[in-house]
Amino acid sequence: MTMDYKKYDIFSPMVFVLLVIIYLMFSEIAFHYHLHKLIGVDLYTIGVIFLGILFYIIGTALSNYFLKNKEITINTGKTDKIFSERLVLSLVIIGILLQIVNLIYLGGIPLFSGYLKAHAATRIWLLSYLIFLPSINILIAKYDNKKYYLLFILGLLLFVSTGYRTTAMAIVISVLITTYYTKDLPWKYLILSIIAIFILLVVVGYIAVKSIEWQTWTSTPIELLFYRAGYTLQVLDHAAFLQGSTHGQLLYNTLMGFFKSSDPRVIVGSTTLGYAHSTTSTIFGPALLDFGLYAMLLQMIILGFIMNLIYKVQINVRSIFIGLYAILLAHLIIWIETGPTDLVVFLFYLISIIFLIYLVNIKKVGNK
Template sequence: MNLEKIDFFQPFIVVVAILAFLIMGYIGSFNYRFEDPLNSEVILTIIFACIVFSAGILIIKFKINVENTKEIDFLSEKLLITLTIIALFLQSLNLVLIGGIPLFNSTLKANATTNIWRIAYPLFLIMINILLAKYYSRKYLVLVLLGAIIFGLNGYRTSVLGILGSSFITLYYLEKISGKVGIIFIAIIIMGIMAIGYIASKSIATQTWTLNPLELIFYRAAFTLELFEKIIPLAGTTHGHILSMIFSSGSPRTFVGEYVMKYTFCATSTLFGPVMLDFGLIGLTVQMLVMGLFLSLIHKLKKGIGVGIYSMILTHTLIWIETGPTDIMIWFLYLIGFILILINLNYINLNKN
């Protein structure tokens, strides 16, 4: 088998990641504070979701040909660099206005996702990936690392994973990742998210248990899947309320925590939890089918800035496996992907064979 010809980041990587997360959670449910391992209903529901997602990918694979996709040329290198630096400045300003470093203070962390951050993070994410995709230079990797550090100070692993993960995938498709560089990049990603998760958990004043950084990963997977286990009997009982909160006001994750666990906390409920609560198994089926279709089509449009757009969407879909699709900012990335599809609509032809 020629590994160089394998596309490691095609949409099926989502299925692999889901199954890996399920295995980690199952192992974690034995080792930590959970009385029973995950039940078969959780496992079967997740396997069903993977099958539907895979069906969506295969529909595009066999029914659509994408040829001569259109390149977008109006984004200059200078403009992209300027916007990237503005995003870094805004996040730095955010930390100053908060009054400290949220990574080391759970109280500050609870208030760290301000409106400034909601502008700064997606702006940086989009600009740095498009900059790499259109005007790659090794010096721009300094901006990637700087962004991971500055946004990582907010105390959220997902920001670091979003920046480093999407940049890595962009560089992979640009064929700028050698074996040595790839190992270093992956090591930085793993150590970064483990360190931030561990430091942030230790900064919680009410935290009484002690886990090392590796144990914490298995624990978080188990806790998240345990929450999904409690969601399944409640399927369809919120009647779209979580979806409406995503695109209006309020905190969907806090609502899920209060609704399911009966106490206030920011709940990560897997990629499947929110839609199951809102619309039951039918909603889960539609969501996974549409995501499979969408990611497969965006994957075929990965040319020029399309590389950066696909990398961002794929990375945050992978992050959603744990956190759940409750972030309006990330749905904005899906909107950008949809615009990319519209721009290339004339180049997407039905396969008559």
């Protein structure tokens, strides 16, 4: 049995809404069993979350309105010239080599050491990720060669070894989405892939936490998964009642991430918990802390608009935009927990928009 993509597209931008609701269910399990003394969140915070979801949906609707009665085409000549197979393959290899250099520079495997992990996100790591992730997705999306999946596996293993769960998940989720749109995957393979991603999420997260020398955890891997959801939602609960407290520091430190070594998530922890601790506050938290509710709602409208716009483009022209959409959707899914505090993800959005403007033609075809 093969997928009927036209009938039911499970990786449309609306999957974000479903996953936020699932995340809330995970956190409710943590609250119900009081994992590590979690107590739950205020009803106001739940209302803020659903407002954010509503404005995300509004953003997708606005992009549909923008594209109404318009034809979307791609400049094939420019695309083939810029993204030749040899060039994209070379970039993938460069990204892999940079990550190897980063691990040699660190002198060990950060996945098994909290001290090494604290220093693993070097500028070399950032450059490696910035090059590897779009290159491997574009390579798989544009060129049909099974050998390229070996490069994906090699790159994944290298990024897993850094101990950062989010980058490993972004790589594997984005490649799954790219494969979903480029191959006629049977349902069973798609389900097995999702299960494998879930297992990877649990295992890498658990190993990374257990390897932090100054922390002691007694939870099982599954309990830890539910606990993280509940804990992050409680941080959001603090943020919902501390709106505007950081006065734009989170956004500034995120955008200056290449030049400054400060972690925006430490600011989140300091503001919401009262002590310096790198923590996450869901996709809604940073904007609330920086500028308040209206800023968060504006953020969600913009995200909904851009995600649906890139989605419609990739559905119509395919090519490299399959890979670009896969990257953005993978990070949007991850942002449900971590929040938009990563410079590299903002750069992916910027790169996608630049390519859209340069390579895609959107023309009105008249009223119908």
